[in-house]
Amino acid sequence: MRPTPTVLTPTQNATVASTAISFLLLVCISLTSLIAWTIWEERADQLSESEVTSDNMSRSLARHADDTFKAADTSLLGLSERVLVDGTSPAALERLHRLLMLRVKELPQLQGLAIFDKDGLRIVNSLANKDEYGSSADREYFLFHRINSNPGPHIGTPFQARSSGDWVIPLSRRLDSADGQFAGVVLATIHVKYFVSFYETFDIGQQGAIALILDNGIQIARRPLLPDSLGRNLSKGPLYALYKHGNGNGSAMIKSTQDGVERLNGYRRLNYYPIFVTTALSKDEILASWQRLAIVRAVLTLCIVAVIALLGMRLVRQIKMRIHAEQEARNARDALQGLNATLEKLAQQDGLTGLANRRKFDQAIDHALSRAKQSAMPLAMILIDVDYFKKFNDLYGHVAGDECLRQVAAVIKASEKRSNDLAARYGGEEFAVLLPDTNLDGALIVAESIRKALHALKIEHVGNTPGIVTVSAGIDVLTSITEKDSAASFVSAADAALYGAKASGRDRIQVHHPIPATGNT
Numbered sequence: 001m002r003p004t005p006t007v008l009t010p011t012q013n014a015t016v017a018s019t020a021i022s023f024l025l026l027v028c029i030s031l032t033s034l035i036a037w038t039i040w041e042e043r044a045d046q047l048s049e050s051e052v053t054s055d056n057m058s059r060s061l062a063r064h065a066d067d068t069f070k071a072a073d074t075s076l077l078g079l080s081e082r083v084l085v086d087g088t089s090p091a092a093l094e095r096l097h098r099l100l101m102l103r104v105k106e107l108p109q110l111q112g113l114a115i116f117d118k119d120g121l122r123i124v125n126s127l128a129n130k131d132e133y134g135s136s137a138d139r140e141y142f143l144f145h146r147i148n149s150n151p152g153p154h155i156g157t158p159f160q161a162r163s164s165g166d167w168v169i170p171l172s173r174r175l176d177s178a179d180g181q182f183a184g185v186v187l188a189t190i191h192v193k194y195f196v197s198f199y200e201t202f203d204i205g206q207q208g209a210i211a212l213i214l215d216n217g218i219q220i221a222r223r224p225l226l227p228d229s230l231g232r233n234l235s236k237g238p239l240y241a242l243y244k245h246g247n248g249n250g251s252a253m254i255k256s257t258q259d260g261v262e263r264l265n266g267y268r269r270l271n272y273y274p275i276f277v278t279t280a281l282s283k284d285e286i287l288a289s290w291q292r293l294a295i296v297r298a299v300l301t302l303c304i305v306a307v308i309a310l311l312g313m314r315l316v317r318q319i320k321m322r323i324h325a326e327q328e329a330r331n332a333r334d335a336l337q338g339l340n341a342t343l344e345k346l347a348q349q350d351g352l353t354g355l356a357n358r359r360k361f362d363q364a365i366d367h368a369l370s371r372a373k374q375s376a377m378p379l380a381m382i383l384i385d386v387d388y389f390k391k392f393n394d395l396y397g398h399v400a401g402d403e404c405l406r407q408v409a410a411v412i413k414a415s416e417k418r419s420n421d422l423a424a425r426y427g428g429e430e431f432a433v434l435l436p437d438t439n440l441d442g443a444l445i446v447a448e449s450i451r452k453a454l455h456a457l458k459i460e461h462v463g464n465t466p467g468i469v470t471v472s473a474g475i476d477v478l479t480s481i482t483e484k485d486s487a488a489s490f491v492s493a494a495d496a497a498l499y500g501a502k503a504s505g506r507d508r509i510q511v512h513h514p515i516p517a518t519g520n521t
């Protein structure tokens with residue numbers, strides 16, 4: 001046996017449609033959110049990887065700068081010792097000059113070495129023509145050592161060497177006489193381009209930057225080397241603030257005050273010298289490959305979401321069409337049921353008078369009989385017949401006869417006082433009234449009221465003795481229903497009474513039992 005299909009109510013159908021729309025929205029939003037979250041996570045990973053790279057580079061560059069300054073500083077210590085031990089006799093200075101030239105050749109970072117006396121006058125230098133560029137009294141490093149008794153190394157602001165015009169970083173130490181008085185300065189100048197060339201060997205992208213910055217914020221080397229890079233004071237910038245307030249190492253995303261580019265800056269302090277190195281990778285370049293991938297992913301995701309949305313909308317449309325079709329089918333079914341009910345009613349109605357027809361009346365008798373049997377209540381029937389109706393038709397015509405029957409029917413219909421009372425056209429000019437729970441007295445009252453009401457209408461009928469249309473009626477009342485009582489016997493008893501009424505002069509009521517007839521006799 002095929003299972004009966006489940007029919008949903010309109011509310012349930014609407015719920016199905018809205019659930020489908022909600023599901024569709026949920027899928028689209030979830031998918032978009034998931035991809036957006038993944039893309040964002042990948043961005044964070046990319047930045048975090050670059051942070052590690054930048055930190056590693058800063059570490060190795062700090063080590064390189066330490067080694068570079070250390071090698072030069074070691075030479076300065078050796079020279080100081082030599083001057084103190086050998087003195088400054090012409091022969092000693094001649095040996096010293098050769099030694100200085102040798103050191104400069106050995107160490108590629110060195111631009112030159114020089115020793116100055118307490119007045120800043122050159123004692124000896126590493127130049128081939130040792131008599132050139134005799135004084136440094138105006139140089140920052142000389143002025144620094146003259147007033148600072150600290151014997152440690154000093155790294156000053158870069159300047160252009162008078163001998164070559166190259167930018168150099170001065171690394172110097174103070175010379176003290178045997179009695180502790182300022183005796184001069186021993187100086188090593190280090191090529192800025194030595195650092196810059198080294199920094200150029202690293203892959204830091206087109207917009208990356210590497211810088212070497214003194215502890216006081218003065219920049220002493222940078223890649224790329226801009227015209228105002230060297231000697232620039234960065235102590236007011238955000239990177240310097242971070243460096244000063246942290247432990248000397250770290251990283252941060254900072255917008256450069258030098259060229260306006262936003263970069264991820266890793267910074268690290270040198271171990272032996274008051275300098276820190278910073279490696280900056282451009283944020284745009286770090287995120288460039290991520291950005292390309294993110295755009296492709298976003299476009300693909302939007303395409304997928306659009307396809308899902310389109311298919312989903314089609315599905316929802318089909319659901320709505322199905323709901324609509326079901327609604328229409330329901331409406332058609334309701335209309336059909338209404339039509340059936342009308343047909344059913346018409347099938348039980350008399351076309352001329354609108355009263356119940358014979359078929360309906362027969363059904364009603366059966367039903368009333370079984371009810372009366374159960375309830376032991378009386379059941380009455382009145383059969384009514386228009387007197388001399390053949391004559392009426394003959395006198396006034398069939399159409400007038402029909403109209404007369406309609407008027408008689410209306411009078412009889414008015415006798416239906418209770419819901420179970422039923423007035424019917426029994427056939428031709430004969431009518432019947434079924435009165436459940438009604439005894440003889442009640443039935444007589446109803447029959448008499450019909451007869452009188454018709455009198456009151458005064459429908460002319462010259463073929464009838466009173467001159468108006470009258471009716472005769474026969475009544476039968478069943479007080480206690482037995483097995484031998486049937487619809488047929490019930491009707492025939494009433495019919496017999498009606499026959500009696502006709503026979504005894506018409507326009508009267510006769511009861512089936514031998515009870516004296518009432519009326520105008």
Ligand SMILES: Nc1nc2c(ncn2[C@@H]2O[C@H](COP(=O)(O)OP(=O)(O)OP(=O)(O)O)[C@@H](O)[C@H]2O)c(=O)[nH]1
Nearest residue numbers: 385386387388389390391393398399401402428429
């Ligand atoms: N106009 C019209 N006449 C009908 C209709 N049904 C039955 N008749 C007529 O009613 C008449 C009944 O006549 P009879 O049965 O001889 O009875 P009667 O003339 O009323 O005489 P009594 O019943 O003895 O008083 C017939 O002429 C039928 O043609 C109807 O629907 N319309």
